[in-house]
Amino acid sequence: xxxxxxxxxxxxxxxxxDPGLEALVRAIPKAELHVHLEGSIVPELALSxxxxxxxxxxxxxxxxxxxxxAYRFATFKDFLRVYVALSNTLQQAEDxxxxxxxxxxxxxxxxxxxxxxxFTPMTHVVQGVSVDAMLAGLADGRGRAREELGVEFxxxxxxxRSLPEQGEQTLEIALRARDQGVVAIGIGGxxxxxxxxxxxxxxFARARAEGLKSVPHAGEQHGPPSLRETLDLLAPDRIGHxxxxxxxxxxxxxxxxxxxxLEVCPSSNVAxxxxxxxxxxxxxxxxxxxxxxxxxxxxxxxxxxxxxxxxLRCAATFDYGRDEILALARAAVEHSFxxxxxxxxxxxxxxxxxxGA
Ligand SMILES: [Zn+2]
Numbered sequence: 001x002x003x004x005x006x007x008x009x010x011x012x013x014x015x016x017x018d019p020g021l022e023a024l025v026r027a028i029p030k031a032e033l034h035v036h037l038e039g040s041i042v043p044e045l046a047l048s049x050x051x052x053x054x055x056x057x058x059x060x061x062x063x064x065x066x067x068x069x070a071y072r073f074a075t076f077k078d079f080l081r082v083y084v085a086l087s088n089t090l091q092q093a094e095d096x097x098x099x100x101x102x103x104x105x106x107x108x109x110x111x112x113x114x115x116x117x118x119f120t121p122m123t124h125v126v127q128g129v130s131v132d133a134m135l136a137g138l139a140d141g142r143g144r145a146r147e148e149l150g151v152e153f154x155x156x157x158x159x160x161r162s163l164p165e166q167g168e169q170t171l172e173i174a175l176r177a178r179d180q181g182v183v184a185i186g187i188g189g190x191x192x193x194x195x196x197x198x199x200x201x202x203x204f205a206r207a208r209a210e211g212l213k214s215v216p217h218a219g220e221q222h223g224p225p226s227l228r229e230t231l232d233l234l235a236p237d238r239i240g241h242x243x244x245x246x247x248x249x250x251x252x253x254x255x256x257x258x259x260x261x262l263e264v265c266p267s268s269n270v271a272x273x274x275x276x277x278x279x280x281x282x283x284x285x286x287x288x289x290x291x292x293x294x295x296x297x298x299x300x301x302x303x304x305x306x307x308x309x310x311x312l313r314c315a316a317t318f319d320y321g322r323d324e325i326l327a328l329a330r331a332a333v334e335h336s337f338x339x340x341x342x343x344x345x346x347x348x349x350x351x352x353x354x355x356g357a
Contacts, residue, residue, distance in 0.1 A: 015316035015317075016312070016315055016316050017319065017321070018321055018322065020322075021312075021315055021321065021322060021325065022312060024322060024325060024326075024353075024354060025308055025311045025312055025315065025325060026110070026111065026308055027111060027353050028111060028325070028326070028329050028350055028353050028354060029111050029112075029113045029329075029346060029349050029350055029353060030110065030111055030112045030113065030114075030307060030329055030332060031112070031113065031114040031115070031116075031294070031329075031332040031333045031336045031338070031346070032107065032112050032114070032115045032116070032117075032296055032297065032307050032332070033115075033116045033238065033263050033294055033296050033332055033335060033336055034116075034118070034240050034241075034263035034265055034294075034296030034297070034298055035115060035117055035118065035296060035297050035298060035299070035300065035307075036117070036118045036119070036120075036188070036298065036299050037099065037100070037103065037117050037118065037119045038083060038086050038087045038090070038119070038120065038123070038299075039083060039086070039298065039299025039300070039301075039302050040103045040106075040117075040299065040300055040301065041086045041089070041099055041102070041103070041301070042102070042106070042301045043064045043067040043068045043071060043301065044064055045098075045099065045102040045103075046060075046067060046086055046089060047060060047063070047064060047067060048098075049089035049090065049095055049098065049099065050085075050089045052089075052095065053088075053089060053091050053092075053095065055085070055088050055089050056085070057070070057082075057085045057086075057089070058070035058081060058082055058085055070082055071301055071302055071304075072304070073302070076190075076221075076272060076273075079271075079272070079302060082302065083299070083302070084123075087120075087123050087124065087127075088127065090124055090129070090134075090137075091124075091127075091129055092129075092133055092137070093133040093134070093136045093137035093140065094137060094140075095137060096133075096134055096136075096137025096138050096140075096141060097137040097138070097140035097141040097144070098141070099141065100137070100138060100140075100141025100142055100144075100145060100153065101141045101144050101145055103117075104141070104144075104145035104149050104151045104153070105149065106300075106306070107149075107151050107307075108145075108149040108150065108151050110306060110307050110308045112151060112307060113150060113151060113152060113346060114151075114152050114154070114333070114336055114338055114342075114346065115151065115152070115153055115154070116154045116155070116156055116183065116184070116215075116336060116337060117153055117154070117155060117156065118155075118156045118157075118158050118186055118188060118240075119138070119155055119156070119157055119158070120157070120158050120159075120160060120188065121134065121157055121170055121173045121174075122159070122160070122163070122166040122169060122170055122173075123160070125169070125173075126166075131173055131176075135173070135176065135177050135180060138155070138177070138180065139177075139180045141153075142180065142181060152338075153181055154181045154182075154183045154184075154336075154337060154338070155174075155177070155180070155181050155182045155183065155184075156182075156183065156184040156185065156186045156215055157170055157171075157173060157174040157177070157182055157184075157185055157186070158170070158185065158186035158187055158188045158217075159185070159186070159187050159188075159189075159200060159203075160187075160188060160189035160190075161187050161188065161189045161190060161191060161195045161197065161217075162189055162190055162195050163189070164197075164199035164200050165199075167199070167200045167203040168203055170185065170203075171185060171203050171206060171207050171210075171212075174207070174212060175210060175212075178212075182212070183212065183213055183337040184212055184213035184214065184215045184237070184337065185203075185204065185207045185212055185213075185214065185215070186214075186215045186216055186217065186240065187200060187216035187217055187218075187234075188217050188240070189217075190221065191217065191218070191220055191221035191222040191226055192221060192222050193222060193225065193226075196229060197216065197218075197226075197229055197230060197233055197234060198229065198233060200233075200234070201233040201234065204216075204233070204234045204235070205235075208235060213237040213238075213337055214234050214235055214236045214237050215236065215237060215238045215239070215240060215263075216230050216234050216236055216239065216240060217239075217240035217241055218230035218236075218239050218240065218241065218242060219239065219241055219242040219243060219244040219245055220240070220241035220242075220243065220244065220269070220272075220274055221272070221274070222244075223244040223247050223248075224244065224245070224247050224248040224251050226244075227239070227242060227244065227245055227248075227251055227255075228251065231251075231254060231255075231258075231260075236260055237260070237337075238260060238261045238262070238263055238335060239255070239260055239261075239262050239263070240262075240263050241262065241263065241264070241265065241268075241269070241274075242255065242260075242262040242263075242264075243262065243264060243269060243274065243275075243281075243282055243283075243286065244274070245262075245286075245291070246282045246285055246286065246289070252286075252289050252291065255291055256289060256290045256291055256292075259292065260292075261291075261292040261293055261294065261331070261335040262286065262291060262292070262293040262294075263293070263294060263296045263335075264283060264286070264293045264294065264295055264296065265295075265296045265297060265298035265303075265310070266278055266281050266283060266295070266310060266313065266314060267297070267298075267303045267304065267305035267309065267310060267313065268297070268298035268299065268303045268305075269281060270303075271302075271303040271304070278313060278314075278317045279317055281317075283314060283318065284318050292331060292334075292335065293331065293335075294328065294331045294332035294335050295307070295310045295311060295314060295328055295332065296310065296332075297309075297310055311325060311328065311329075314328075322354065326350065326351075326354045329350055330347055330350060333346050333347050333350070334347070
C-alpha cells in the first residue's frame with residue numbers, strides 16, 4: 001500500500017537543490033491551519049467507514065483502487081460528489097472518532113503537532129446525525145490523538161457559503177463545543193458572485209463577541225469582490241486561500257496593513273484550477289508583497305498531497321532553501337490560535353530541529 005506520509009523519493013527526484021532539505025521538511029514540528037476533516041479521509045479509511053454504515057462510495061465496487069481513481073476527480077462537480085459521499089460515511093459517534101484518529105495518525109507521521117481542522121457540522125446534522133453523537137465522537141478522537149499521538153486538534157466549525165440559513169445553528173453548535181477545542185467559525189463551499197457573505201455578517205459578529213475567531217475562505221474560486229466583502233463584513237483573523245488578492249493592489253495592501261494571514265494551499269489551487277501550474281502560483285509574489293501566510297493542505301487525499309508535500313513541492317518549484325522552509329513553518333505556528341506560551345515552545349523546538357537536521 002502506498003503510504004504518502006512515509007514516501008521517500010529522494011531530494012533529487014523532487015528537484016531539491018539541498019539534499020538535506022527533505023529531511024528537514026519531514027522532521028520539523030509543524031502546525032497545519034487549513035485542512036478539512038471530511039476531505040482528509042483517505043480511501044482505506046473511507047472504505048472501512050462506508051462498509052460499517054453501508055454507504056455507497058464512487059468507484060468503491062472496485063475496492064481501494066477504484067476509490068482512489070474516484071479521488072482523482074476531473075471537475076469541481078466530481079470533487080463535490082466524492083466529498084459528499086465521504087461526509088455520508090460519518091453517522092455515529094464512533095465514525096467521527098475513528099475518522100479523527102485515522103487522520104491524526106497521518107498527521108503524526110508528518111510531525112504535525114497542532115492542527116486547526118475545519119469541520120462542517122450542519123452537513124451531518126441535516127442528514128439526521130445527532131449533534132450529541134457527533135460532538136462526542138469528535139471529542140473522543142481528539143482526546144486519543146492528543147494522548148496517544150501527540151497531535152493536538154483545535155476546530156474551525158464552518159458554514160457552507162451557499163447555505164447561510166445554517167449559520168446560526170452552526171454557531172450554536174460551535175459554542176456548545178467550545179470546551180472541546182472549537183476556536184473559530186469559518187465559511188467554505190462554493191464561492192461566486194451569487195453567494196454574498198452578507199447574510200452571515202451578524203452570525204460572525206456574535207461569534208466574535210463570544211470570543212471565537214473568524215476564518216472564512218475567500219479569494220479562491222472568486223476574486224477581489226469576494227475578498228472585499230469578507231474584509232468589510234466578517235473581520236477575518238485569517239483568510240482561507242485569499243490568493244486572488246494579487247489581482248487588486250489595494251486589496252493586497254489592506255491585507256498586509258491589517259496583518260491578516262492567509263492560509264495558502266498550493267496543490268489545492270492547482271487541482272481546482274485557481275492557478276494552472278504550481279510554477280504559476282502567486283506564492284512568491286504574495287511573500288514579496290509582505291503578505292503573511294502559511295502553507296496548508298486543504299483536502300490532502302483529494303488533491304494528491306500532504307502537508308509535507310506542500311513544503312517539498314514549493315521548495316522544489318520556487319527554489320526555497322532551509323531559511324525559507326523554517327520561516328514558513330514558524331509562520332504557521334505564529335498564525336495559529338494556540339496559546340502564546342505554546343507557540344514559543346513549538347517555535348523553539350522548530351529551531352532545535354532545524355539546527356540538528
Ligand atoms: Zn478549504
